[in-house]
Amino acid sequence: MSSVDVLIPNYNYGRYLRACADSVLSQDIDLRLLIIDNASTDDSAQVAREIAAGDPRVELRLRRENLGPHSSFNEGIDWAQGDYFLLLFADDFLVPGALRRAAAVMDREPGVAFTYGRDVAIEGDAPIPDIGPQQADVSYRLHQSRTFIERFCRLGVFQIPGPSIIIRTSIQKRAGYYRPELPHSDDYHLWLRLALYGRIAELDCIQAGIRSHGANRSSELRARQIMHILHTAEAAERFFTHEGRNMPDAAHLRRLARRGIAERAYWSAFSHIQRGDPGALELLKLAFRLRPQTAILPPLGYLLRRPDTIRRIKAAFRIGRIPDTRLA
Structure with a gap:
């Protein structure tokens, strides 16, 4: 069985952190979870400690000073050892079975660099909605590297939900780190680089949720x-x-x-x-x-x-x- 390592970087999202972590820990696959708190000033550290105390798969790194988000992202890349890797922001969440579905496709398609699926949106502090059952063996479309990059070029934007992107760890390490000099498009730059190393699988199912709130x-x-x-x-x-x-x-x-x-x-x-x-x-x-x-x-x-x-x-x-x- 393949394994997935998940990073949750957090800063002052203690009110969402537990729901996000629970959405990961409830996945039916071998996984590890790393929570990096970037010197939050709310109750995030306490929430993270409680999560870790309740599950041995959880590791914590609680910083005393804020080193910026890219430091957390890149520390997670260094930490990852499983077959696949996911960066999931603390205010977002996974839907049931998301990791297994993505891993099954990448196990079947060794040339795939990463997968992504559809997302569901929720507003404010609303609870995570119930997602209807989805097939374990989902249909998917394979995008060639050049096709994927060309689509971005034609639109000037990626139309994929970031929380659903699950990456082959070996390719993540080859592609390298997030670039702090691109604070507003570091993800785009990384996805372009990842696409150079293989095809991309678009899953025909909901994989993650994105929360719209406050800012x-x-x-x-x-x-x-x-x-x-x-x-x-x-x-x-x-x-x-x-x-x-x-x-x-x-x-x-x-x-x-x-x-x-x-x-x-x-x-x-x-x-x-x-x-x-x-x-x-x-x-x-x-x-x-x-x-x-x-x-x-x-x-x-x-x-x-x-x-x-x-x-x-x-x-x-x-x-x-x-x-x-x-x-x-």
Whole structure:
């Protein structure tokens, strides 16, 4: 039986930590869980101690000073020894059977670098909902490395839920660490690098849950979303300058990425204008710099390429609700 190592990095999410850990520890597979608390000022440390006291599979690292999130992410990569690895934020959760389903696919498909599935969203402090039974042997689609990367380039965004991504540990260690210099797109940069080492399996089932709370409706999040698009452009440039430079048609893919990010920035600026939010000018400048044509002709083709266009247009007109750009 394959094994999975799960990292839960935490900072001041003590109110969600137990539910997140329980969603991991209830999985029907051989696993270990590492909780790294980054010097939280709430009751996180006490909650983590109680979780560890109740299950020998749990390891704790309680920091006395905040070293930043990337230190936790990368410490977890060093710690991982199982066949597969998952980074799960403390406010998110797994659905029953998620680890076994992913492991079964990767056991069957040794060329797969990582798997992901669908997600379910919950609001605020709502309890984790009951997820209906799902087949243990789920259907899945295999994406070739280049196809997966090209899809990102065309849209300028990954449309996959991060909490559902379960990675082959040997490939995670080859791909390396999260880059702290990309605080808003470090995950994108890593997923591009991981894709160089194998195919990607998209599972036809719900694998994880994402909680929307507090800051998801704040102006701070909107500022982070703007920074995310700016950093996505930097992540793509770094990838094609370094790890992805030897891909066939790397120059073509780099141009596609610039276009996709420019058109994403353009429409993000439009949604900021609709809401009366600041930041639209900065996004338009990025769009015009990466693709000057957007200053003359609106990139309508981009909306046709995105399968979630209708949902996002509706969301843009909902007062106070800003979709998460990493998952959109």
